[in-house]
Amino acid sequence: MLQNSNLNAFLSRIWRANPVVVLMVGLCPVLAITTTAYNSIGLGAAVSFVLICSGLTISLIRKFVPNEIKIPASMVIIAFYTTFVDYFIQAYFIELSAYLGIFIPLIMANCLLLNSSEIFYSVKNSTTHSFLDAAGFSIGFSIVILLIGSLREILGSGAFMGQQLFQEPVNVMVLPAGGFLLIGILLGILNWFRSRFSEKNDK
Amino acid sequence: MNSKILIKTAASSLKLAFLCMISALLISQLYLAIEPVIKQRKTETLILLYRQVLPNSAWFENKTAGNREFIAGFDKQHVQRGKIVKLNVRDYNGDIEILFGVDQENRILGIKILNADFRINLEDDSSKSDFFKKFIGLKFHDLKLEKNGKDISIIPGADVSSKAYIKALKKAVEEVESINATEQ
Numbered sequence: 189m190l191q192n193s194n195l196n197a198f199l200s201r202i203w204r205a206n207p208v209v210v211l212m213v214g215l216c217p218v219l220a221i222t223t224t225a226y227n228s229i230g231l232g233a234a235v236s237f238v239l240i241c242s243g244l245t246i247s248l249i250r251k252f253v254p255n256e257i258k259i260p261a262s263m264v265i266i267a268f269y270t271t272f273v274d275y276f277i278q279a280y281f282i283e284l285s286a287y288l289g290i291f292i293p294l295i296m297a298n299c300l301l302l303n304s305s306e307i308f309y310s311v312k313n314s315t316t317h318s319f320l321d322a323a324g325f326s327i328g329f330s331i332v333i334l335l336i337g338s339l340r341e342i343l344g345s346g347a348f349m350g351q352q353l354f355q356e357p358v359n360v361m362v363l364p365a366g367g368f369l370l371i372g373i374l375l376g377i378l379n380w381f382r383s384r385f386s387e388k389n390d391k
Numbered sequence: 392m393n394s395k396i397l398i399k400t401a402a403s404s405l406k407l408a409f410l411c412m413i414s415a416l417l418i419s420q421l422y423l424a425i426e427p428v429i430k431q432r433k434t435e436t437l438i439l440l441y442r443q444v445l446p447n448s449a450w451f452e453n454k455t456a457g458n459r460e461f462i463a464g465f466d467k468q469h470v471q472r473g474k475i476v477k478l479n480v481r482d483y484n485g486d487i488e489i490l491f492g493v494d495q496e497n498r499i500l501g502i503k504i505l506n507a508d509f510r511i512n513l514e515d516d517s518s519k520s521d522f523f524k525k526f527i528g529l530k531f532h533d534l535k536l537e538k539n540g541k542d543i544s545i546i547p548g549a550d551v552s553s554k555a556y557i558k559a560l561k562k563a564v565e566e567v568e569s570i571n572a573t574e575q
Contacts, residue, residue: 268414279428
């Protein structure tokens, strides 16, 4: 049975502490890669795999690894899983590998993972807590990038999942500028929604 | 006191080294297992691309003419039907890798840009395809690789990259002509 704190940790990563739209971490690949929904699913899956596996591994070995070397140890573990994902995508999703390019190896240097490894290292957190935390982070990250990727593909290419929907799209939306614009609009909407929600709760 | 810190540091370093060794060992084993699959997939993709630029050929063979390398395309009767040159062109904007397929009469059958560092620009794929379609079926002497030539128009909204593509095309034509001259 899930404890309340574990469930809270899981849910907060999806909504209250969403890595992209609240914590604003890992934005570089989000802006560069989310030009299509397919790319977003690929990046979301890759980051989720690395995040969950490294979270579990770190929480399992933290008792044997002293605090002084927790950052290099975390980086070695994250690098291991990133390399694994990189090889896997090259072998079985070569087209996706070409699209994601340098952003697959760069998952290792993603602030999202570095930020999370601190949480996984926390002694008070159990392995279940770390797993749920990582899963929450992954789902929160994946939902947001899928939303951004889908909107950018529809608006910028006039297509969704490769299927042409209309002609004469707004090309700027597939450029990084379009990504910034869309994330800004999304943040504005979410903040407005959040403030309305908290006002209602206060009353 | 100092010796305690030294021992603690040494122990931490050894633990980190052990973790690195385990990771390296696992990664090397993974690489050994997956490398043949990666190679196979790359070869399959490359053959797929060769078929796109030289559709009249069933199989391909790497060849050399002098010091120039090219890919010869053969039909099922083992008759050479054309050749593909693969070359990198350095532009101020980055590297362009181009596959350029011509038949035995020097008629262009296919052009494919494999990668361009300036991938993110205003063009979309359809305009790029239209741009390259203009050259398909043309012989070398029909080509007008000039900005205002009658066979070329700049890709709408992507002036910089279409100039780079023309530069790459010019180099590809030169390469094929050099290979032809060496073969004769």
